[in-house]
Amino acid sequence: MTEPRPLGLPSFAPRTSLREQVADALRAAVVAGEMVPGQVYSAPTLAARFGISATPVREAMLDLAKQGLVDVVRNKGFQVTEVSGADLDQITEIRLLLEPPAAAAAATVATEDDVAALRPLARAIVDAAAAGDLIAYVEADREFHVRLLTIGGNPRLVEIVKDLRAQTRLYGLAGLAERGHLADSAEEHLRMCELLADGDAHGLEKLVRIHIGHVRHEWAGDDS
Template sequence: MSPADDAARTPAVRPPSLTDRTIEAVREGIRNGTLVPGELYSVYRLADELGVSRSPVRDALLRLAETGMVAFERNRGFRVVVPGARELTEIIAVRLALEVPAAERAAVRATDAARVALHAEHLAMQEAVLAGDETAFMLHDQRLHGLMLDLAGNAHAARIIENLRDATRLVGASTIKQSRSLDDVCREHLPILDAIDDGDPGAAGAAMRRHLESTGKLLLRGAVGGQDTSLWEDLVDPVSGPDRPVTG
């Protein structure tokens, strides 16, 4: 088969739309602190800064509003929204619903090349630990989770999780300095990778559940300023009582 035939059979990659580009620009602004929670921003000014018309900006903000990341104020503009305790708990519930089965499928589907890529991201996390670089650590953490979602074959789920992680960043999603260190978080990923290496879906899912529950409970405690677990029990683990240990 000639190179021309190969090219003809290769599907064209659709370039990101103006709306997609605007969504990414807003999310990047939230990540780097350019867009501050609570401040009122103009749709018109954002469109001018991005060099696009107001239509894709409105479309982008409407899609971000569906994730809870921004909220509109009629005839005034929009604000970046900090998730409350209930929103945080709902976010973790969604992540558990999507990422636990994704880890299980990753253990079944992972190729040697995929395992190498997963360990490369984890190694980069370890290097960030040694450097004390939280920004780099969180970037490689997100990429590691993204690779597992990609292995599960659900691109829509990967986009949802990316949005949810950006939303929780607004309240300190890394939970660093909230009872665990960068090294602690890094170590939580090892059982997941070990299970994927072993091709053990049950162990991979259980390890992912433990990691996400650890993150979620720390976020919730920080949001409510104490040890109140009623939201967690209602939304994440409705069949357990306060004395039932979480076994993953």
């Protein structure tokens, strides 16, 4: 069995929410394509990379298994669940139905505090793109969009979108980062903040629709 390639995973200090922190980091690694189908990942090996015990890692991986992101390999560890192009097409179709109008709704009710809370996340996305830190990019991107949609006041929609985003695979991110193109998509988040601040519902809806198109094609490594 070949050894897993090194992953750019962070280290954590022990906290009561350690299991959730590990799950978030591993989920981002799966979505970003840092963890790939066909490779077995053991809890002890991942725990050593995090600098923590294996228990919260194993628990986090079981949480991801319940979400359908990984499969349990008996007595060995976990494998990332394969996602087909057809799966990504269906996920994108649903996201396009939900997210652009929800973002438009957010633009009609957003406060200055709402916009102020999003700006640091947008900047974190830009910084992660510049550094080529794919896991940090995916995590900041997820948090940004969840907070944006939350402003609209429909928590059920937000939960559905969170699940759909977790099932997405962005295998094209590494190539975009290497070519210096990831920064272009990152900058879109700063523009979203401006549109939100201006209350431009139509402009924000249009930009979010374009942004999701990136996810299916350039970000997923599919230029078709």
